[in-house]
Amino acid sequence: MQEVVVLGVGMHRFGKTGDAIVGEKSVTELCRHAVDMALKDAGVSWKQVQAVSAASSRFSGGKGWGLNGNDIVEDLGCTGIPVYNLSAGCAAGGNAFNIGYSLVAGGIHDLVLVVGGEVMPKGMIQTSGVEDANDPEYLRQRCVGMPGPSFWATLARRRMFDYGTTEAQMAQVTVKARKCSESNPFARFQKAVSLDEVLASPYVSNPLRLFEICPVSNGAAAAVICSKSMARRFTSKPVTVATSAVATIGFDDALPRSLAGPVPSGPSFHTEAKAAVMRAFETSGIGPRDISFTELQDNTCYYELAFPEEWGLCEPGEAERLLEAGETTPTGKMPINPSGGFVSFGEATTAMGVFQIAELTWQLRGQSGGRQVPDAKVGLAQTNGLGGNATAAILKR
Secondary structure (H helix, E strand, O other): OOOEEEEEEEEEEEEOOOOOOOOOOOHHHHHHHHHHHHHHHHOOOHHHOOEEEEEOOOOOOOOOOOOHHHHHHHHHOOOOOOEEEEOOHHHHHHHHHHHHHHHHHOOOOOEEEEEEEEOOOOOOOOOOOOOOOOOHHHHHHHHHOOOHHHHHHHHHHHHHHHHOOOHHHHHHHHHHHHHHHOOOOOOOOOOOOOHHHHHHOOEEEOOEEHHHEOOEOEEEEEEEEEEHHHHOOOOOOOEEEEEEEEEEOOOOOOOOOOOOOOOOOOOOOOHHHHHHHHHHHHHHOOOHHHOOEEEOOOOEHHHHHHHHHHOOOOOOOOHHHHHHOOOOOOOOOOOEOOOOHHHHHOEOHHHHHHHHHHHHHHHHHOOOHHHOOOOOOEEEEEEEEOOOEEEEEEEEO
16 A cells, blocks of 8 residues: 655635636636646646546536536546546545545556536525435435434434533634634635624524524635655655545444434444544544544534544533634634535535645644644544545545
């Protein structure tokens, strides 16, 4: 196995169709911006790229069929390189990174481009978009009556019951996130919000309010990764990929994301997310206490409280105390989402796993400005997506 290095990263600022940030750009245009930035950051040319691993979109047009990688190659120049198009819902970017990492680590290629981009339709994220009886997600939403926000609200209610979490504490997660994104030039929202403003936003699904749920956004991110031996030609301070892991939902996960399964004896939450993170810890030899900061998937504020506990970053029921003590800020003892997270960016589904790799890289280089985690040495990234997919990656300097 070769050691793998992140050589360059790039991103297009997130926004929505028709605004001053995104305008009417296609997904290929968004990706082109991110790829050009990543290539320049890496100090390499397009002709040096040996393969592309792309997170595929089913919303964004182009050829359709989830062939985003091929659209990007045609835009940049057809050089005959292999293209891998990955689909895993919101975990697609993380999956694309995992494939790119595996290609380099396995010695198949020395330099690979990983990219993800999305132009999202308006409103809450849909599943197949049609009333298809063969779509388990449609059946879940129709039969159980539980779309995404209601599902997240159920998780939040359970936490309130277990630990006494208050609505004000959940709102404080958004306040912290928007404070971080004030200094992030790629975030959709770059203005701080007060606790009162968050609590005054309307309920989407009680107890979760509008400002506590990430909107949909358009955006793109890219990363150039290569073998450590090749990286020596371009940089003396590489960011190393300690590991990349993928997992799927466990059979005993009884949350209302499937229509059949046994009821476990105790709580069973996102088994796929925990499995991916635990696998990353195991394969890298890096433990929860070694992590300098974490970029996790905060579709809603609940996850920023629950996930760190589930993964051993802190004790069960401790997240609220750490939040209120300022320990989850970039300068705290357990920084969570110093980028501002999904709540500040909005979700461009297939881009998110690559967006996290870009943020980890900037943090580990010390290039994150006002959101910089002091002396960041190890970063953890995590996504989970439709179908019970999940990814985790650990980067270090």
